[in-house]
Amino acid sequence: MAEMPRPEWGSTNNMSADNTFMCPTADTSTRIVQAAEKLFAEQGFKETTMRQITALADVNLAAVNYHFGSKKGLIHSVAEQSLSPLCDAIDEGLEKLGSKSSAPGLKDLLQVLAVALVRVHHRTDYSLAVLMRLLDQAYRPSQQDLQEFIRQKYGKRIAVFLHYLRENTRELSEREFFWRLHFLMGSVIFTLSNMHALVALDQPNEREEIEVETILLRMIPVICAGMQAPEQGH
Amino acid sequence: MAEMPRPEWGSTNNMSADNTFMCPTADTSTRIVQAAEKLFAEQGFKETTMRQITALADVNLAAVNYHFGSKKGLIHSVAEQSLSPLCDAIDEGLEKLGSKSSAPGLKDLLQVLAVALVRVHHRTDYSLAVLMRLLDQAYRPSQQDLQEFIRQKYGKRIAVFLHYLRENTRELSEREFFWRLHFLMGSVIFTLSNMHALVALDQPNEREEIEVETILLRMIPVICAGMQAPEQGH
Amino acid sequence: MAEMPRPEWGSTNNMSADNTFMCPTADTSTRIVQAAEKLFAEQGFKETTMRQITALADVNLAAVNYHFGSKKGLIHSVAEQSLSPLCDAIDEGLEKLGSKSSAPGLKDLLQVLAVALVRVHHRTDYSLAVLMRLLDQAYRPSQQDLQEFIRQKYGKRIAVFLHYLRENTRELSEREFFWRLHFLMGSVIFTLSNMHALVALDQPNEREEIEVETILLRMIPVICAGMQAPEQGH
Amino acid sequence: MAEMPRPEWGSTNNMSADNTFMCPTADTSTRIVQAAEKLFAEQGFKETTMRQITALADVNLAAVNYHFGSKKGLIHSVAEQSLSPLCDAIDEGLEKLGSKSSAPGLKDLLQVLAVALVRVHHRTDYSLAVLMRLLDQAYRPSQQDLQEFIRQKYGKRIAVFLHYLRENTRELSEREFFWRLHFLMGSVIFTLSNMHALVALDQPNEREEIEVETILLRMIPVICAGMQAPEQGH
DNA sequence: TATGAATGAGGTTTCATTCAT
DNA sequence: GATGAATGAAACCTCATTCAT
Numbered sequence: 001m002a003e004m005p006r007p008e009w010g011s012t013n014n015m016s017a018d019n020t021f022m023c024p025t026a027d028t029s030t031r032i033v034q035a036a037e038k039l040f041a042e043q044g045f046k047e048t049t050m051r052q053i054t055a056l057a058d059v060n061l062a063a064v065n066y067h068f069g070s071k072k073g074l075i076h077s078v079a080e081q082s083l084s085p086l087c088d089a090i091d092e093g094l095e096k097l098g099s100k101s102s103a104p105g106l107k108d109l110l111q112v113l114a115v116a117l118v119r120v121h122h123r124t125d126y127s128l129a130v131l132m133r134l135l136d137q138a139y140r141p142s143q144q145d146l147q148e149f150i151r152q153k154y155g156k157r158i159a160v161f162l163h164y165l166r167e168n169t170r171e172l173s174e175r176e177f178f179w180r181l182h183f184l185m186g187s188v189i190f191t192l193s194n195m196h197a198l199v200a201l202d203q204p205n206e207r208e209e210i211e212v213e214t215i216l217l218r219m220i221p222v223i224c225a226g227m228q229a230p231e232q233g234h
Numbered sequence: 235m236a237e238m239p240r241p242e243w244g245s246t247n248n249m250s251a252d253n254t255f256m257c258p259t260a261d262t263s264t265r266i267v268q269a270a271e272k273l274f275a276e277q278g279f280k281e282t283t284m285r286q287i288t289a290l291a292d293v294n295l296a297a298v299n300y301h302f303g304s305k306k307g308l309i310h311s312v313a314e315q316s317l318s319p320l321c322d323a324i325d326e327g328l329e330k331l332g333s334k335s336s337a338p339g340l341k342d343l344l345q346v347l348a349v350a351l352v353r354v355h356h357r358t359d360y361s362l363a364v365l366m367r368l369l370d371q372a373y374r375p376s377q378q379d380l381q382e383f384i385r386q387k388y389g390k391r392i393a394v395f396l397h398y399l400r401e402n403t404r405e406l407s408e409r410e411f412f413w414r415l416h417f418l419m420g421s422v423i424f425t426l427s428n429m430h431a432l433v434a435l436d437q438p439n440e441r442e443e444i445e446v447e448t449i450l451l452r453m454i455p456v457i458c459a460g461m462q463a464p465e466q467g468h
Numbered sequence: 469m470a471e472m473p474r475p476e477w478g479s480t481n482n483m484s485a486d487n488t489f490m491c492p493t494a495d496t497s498t499r500i501v502q503a504a505e506k507l508f509a510e511q512g513f514k515e516t517t518m519r520q521i522t523a524l525a526d527v528n529l530a531a532v533n534y535h536f537g538s539k540k541g542l543i544h545s546v547a548e549q550s551l552s553p554l555c556d557a558i559d560e561g562l563e564k565l566g567s568k569s570s571a572p573g574l575k576d577l578l579q580v581l582a583v584a585l586v587r588v589h590h591r592t593d594y595s596l597a598v599l600m601r602l603l604d605q606a607y608r609p610s611q612q613d614l615q616e617f618i619r620q621k622y623g624k625r626i627a628v629f630l631h632y633l634r635e636n637t638r639e640l641s642e643r644e645f646f647w648r649l650h651f652l653m654g655s656v657i658f659t660l661s662n663m664h665a666l667v668a669l670d671q672p673n674e675r676e677e678i679e680v681e682t683i684l685l686r687m688i689p690v691i692c693a694g695m696q697a698p699e700q701g702h
Numbered sequence: 703m704a705e706m707p708r709p710e711w712g713s714t715n716n717m718s719a720d721n722t723f724m725c726p727t728a729d730t731s732t733r734i735v736q737a738a739e740k741l742f743a744e745q746g747f748k749e750t751t752m753r754q755i756t757a758l759a760d761v762n763l764a765a766v767n768y769h770f771g772s773k774k775g776l777i778h779s780v781a782e783q784s785l786s787p788l789c790d791a792i793d794e795g796l797e798k799l800g801s802k803s804s805a806p807g808l809k810d811l812l813q814v815l816a817v818a819l820v821r822v823h824h825r826t827d828y829s830l831a832v833l834m835r836l837l838d839q840a841y842r843p844s845q846q847d848l849q850e851f852i853r854q855k856y857g858k859r860i861a862v863f864l865h866y867l868r869e870n871t872r873e874l875s876e877r878e879f880f881w882r883l884h885f886l887m888g889s890v891i892f893t894l895s896n897m898h899a900l901v902a903l904d905q906p907n908e909r910e911e912i913e914v915e916t917i918l919l920r921m922i923p924v925i926c927a928g929m930q931a932p933e934q935g936h
Numbered sequence: 937t938a939t940g941a942a943t944g945a946g947g948t949t950t951c952a953t954t955c956a957t
Numbered sequence: 958g959a960t961g962a963a964t965g966a967a968a969c970c971t972c973a974t975t976c977a978t
Contacts, residue, residue: 028942043376046280050969060943065970067941136370139428142277178436179452182428183421190420191413194373202412217466218413225463226421226456262959284952294960299953301958496938511844514748518973528939533974535937604838607896610745646904647893647920654892655885655928662841662884670880685934686881693931694889694924730963752948762964767949769962 029067031057034124036078041129041196045075045137075134076149082120082131083150087157089116094164106168107224113161114216117192121212128212132193135185169227176231184223191215263301265291268358270312275363275430279309279371309368310383316354316365317384321391323350328398340402341458347395348450351426355446362446366427369419403461410465418457425449497535499525502592504546509597509664513543513605543602544617550588550599551618555625557584562632574636574692577629582684585660589680596680600661603653637695644699652691659683731769733759736826738780743831743898747777747839777836778851784822784833785852789859791818796866808870809926815863816918819894823914830914834895837887871929878933886925893917 026034035057039048050071054061068074093112097104104112121128138147162181169177191198192212199210260268269291273282284305288295302308327346331338338346355362372381396415403411425432426446433444494502503525507516518539522529536542561580565572572580589596606615630649637645659666660680667678728736737759741750752773756763770776795814799806806814823830840849864883871879893900894914901912 043374044278044280046278047376049967051967061969062943062971063941066943071969136424139431140277141431142281175436176452179425179432179449180456182425182432183453183456186422186424187417187420190370190424191416194416197373197375198413198416202409215413218410219417221463221466222414222417222460226460229455229459232451232455283950285950295952296954296960297958300960305952511842512746512748514746515844517971519971529973530939530941530975531937534939539973604892607899608745609899610749643904644920647900647917648924650893650896650900651889651921651924654890655888658838658888658892659881659884665841665843666881666884670877683881686878687885689931689934690882690885690928694928697923697927700919700923751946753946763948764950764964764966765962768964773948 028057028059028063031059032064032067032074033078033081034126036074037124037126037130040075040078041126041133041193044133075146078130079134079146079150080153082123082127083134083154085123086116086120086131087154089119090161091157094161103167104164106165106227107220109161109164109168110220110223114213114220117188117216118212121210125210126196129193129195132189136189136193172231180227183226187219187223187226191219262291262293262297265293266298266301266308267312267315268360270308271358271360271364274309274312275360275367275427278367309380312364313368313380313384314387316357316361317368317388319357320350320354320365321388323353324395325391328395337401338398340399340461341454343395343398343402344454344457348447348454351422351450352446355444359444360430363427363429366423370423370427406465414461417460421453421457425453496525496527496531499527500532500535500542501546501549502594504542505592505594505598508543508546509594509601509661512601543614546598547602547614547618548621550591550595551602551622553591554584554588554599555622557587558629559625562629571635572632574633574695575688577632577636578688578691581629582681582688585656585684586680589678593678594664597661597663600657604657604661640699648695651694655687655691655694659687730759730761730765733761734766734769734776735780735783736828738776739826739828739832742777742780743828743835743895746835777848780832781836781848781852782855784825784829785836785856787825788818788822788833789856791821792863793859796863805869806866808867808929809922811863811866811870812922812925816915816922819890819918820914823912827912828898831895831897834891838891838895874933882929885928889921889925889928893921 032053036048036053039052039056050064051061053074054064057063064071064074068077090112093115094104097108097112117128120131134146134150137143138150165181166177169180172180192215195210195212195215266287270282270287273286273290284298285295287308288298291297298305298308302311324346327349328338331342331346351362354365368380368384371377372384399415400411403414406414426449429444429446429449500521504516504521507520507524518532519529521542522532525531532539532542536545558580561583562572565576565580585596588599602614602618605611606618633649634645637648640648660683663678663680663683734755738750738755741754741758752763752766755776756766759765766773766776770779792814795817796806799810799814819830822833836848836852839845840852867883868879871882874882894917897912897914897917
């Protein structure tokens, strides 16, 4: 006995490219997702209540359950909304690289990643930050279902990118690669999930838009250097 | 069944095999802190309930409020327990470096930090992980009181270390230094706050103790290289 | 994934193999009543949600309110659909008896009732079970409006049957009659409202149709004997 | 990781024999159970809200979860509170019968059951009614966990009684016995679960206590006769 | 006639905290 | 110090219903 009819949980809404915050004419589920992204990014998932979300989105409290089934459903929906475009953009970028004559170098790969991240960021002000927080959460032992959700939906596509990365770091042992990969991920995840706070610290007075491009431009050479540093004891 | 005097609170001390690490003779507040560290590290602060903590510590639910005033008080207490030794160890390390003839290099400074982190880790299995999570939290806009707490108690001592670090990266602009510092912090915070999960991923079968030393040994050259990479566009 | 027009309400019609009985061409309100009967019978009235009903009937959630005004309206509708034929059949049966030369005996009356119940059962698989549950509910102090509804629409016709019954149990005191009547009603209501479960218990392996006739055939002599047992202390 | 400490859900409270309704000095969990019994009996389980229960018991809303873990826990507790004494009393009665010279007859067995039911009734005004409603519920396909709960805790003891009953109805086929048993159960369950309503109908003006003894005294000969009626077609 | 979206009321449960002992 | 019970606030979620289309 199905508990339907309700909208198909998980991948519900069509987002307009509109970036101005909380557009009052946008439709309900879009408004919810945008409000949720902002609050999730600023406070975390558990810390954010459905009341806060629905209040900010200016919709009825029950609307979240109507559109997304549950808070977890909303989180998954939010995740899809940034992970899907991210993977799409990475795939695209890799394809472009593949058509070039020479094999892609480490810098090329990071550039592909950077472009993909920028594209995610341009969907909504907080898409990127919230995505990074999701990836962070996924490493907690108590959140294995989130991990599973991500692995199942995006595992294969992520593996492809990692494969290319590995090709460019052949000089590292398998184990060294594993750890450096996570050092790098730490940089990216920490910086981008806190980017709003960091930008505010960096430019206390200016009230300009966050430019992820600038941050990533700074980050790429640092990560390149880190990945290519001589292995300890060699 | 009919005339039971009262619910059997005695049955509380049935602990899963998970907490063999919980020394039963330690005094109440120590037990609480240790249980809290483990749970905070694995689940996060908000996600961890007082009931879970007191159950794992095998103490009365009200004991936390009695000893620490509130959940926030416990968190601060946990924070102090690792931040104080960390700063002490850094101070010590810097002092030793200062007595040497030459000015300390970047590698020396990172070594000092590494030694300090190892010392924190050796207090309790989860001291380090939970400390890292605290630092992560402190960047959230909604947790400014935590930030304030840390800044007030440890701000000055941290500043000293950062000052030394800056001395060794004079070639970077102020702004570049700011960002690279946070890239580095991201690596450290992410890696160490998830170190249990990462070690489990790295060595799925082995059941040996986590060796932060090993991790840090891998990390230092990577960070060094990152900090010293040529600035973009120069 | 990105630009979905709207949640796919079309995916609502995925029905479990459970509802093969749900004729897809029947009109909306018939489908609703049939689905409601099944669910009411299996779960009870309060336990059954409109969503379950509309999902099983494969109609829109709002259709129930459109066709029946409210959940209570639907329940009353369901009640009528079995109480009316029941009373009709009893009336018919009594008329036939009346045309016979001799006055009707207790067994005759019970046979009339049995035939009427069988007729109700043959309307829909769950008509009878749900009717019995309704009668059960009607005795609860908190459901006096249901009681009132039944009394007003069918009270007189039921009274006629009870009158005949009383004629055949003259040897019992008024009060004894009252109680025996309810003992009997208990047997009927309990057995028939749980008949699906009971048949499943009785014939765990066979997957044949429920034959109320068989059950009633077993019940009649038992009830006869019960009603005619010598009064306690006489 | 245990979710303790909380009282051991399910069999929590010590009941005083006090039958006056809602004694204000009784302890919290007793008050809850008594209020729950009354409301469950009058309205059903799903229909009764925790707010109603705690309001009637004049305790905090959260007290139910504190003492019983959940609404289902409360229901199970209520069940135990009447099923345990019922089975105890039946065991006792059977033992007494066993010590007699001759084998126990059908009437003896029913008398044992009646005495046991009376004893349950004397615990609390609504213990018996609510027990009967529980047994009724247990036959619904959607309540198999309740069924399981009862079977696991009391299945064996009930089976003993049924065994004796079967010994006294050897002339019936297995299948006939099954059905007659449920006819009888229907009488008992329906009558006793609605006994308050029925007594009110029987004696509209009198406001005296319900005498289950009287009802059961009327019921025994009826059931005896029903069980011993000649099998259809023999 | 029918539907998809939305909503207000109210459901159970969880939580940190408090208090008398 | 320590404990068992109790509590108010608020969490997430479900429900029957309504309404514009």
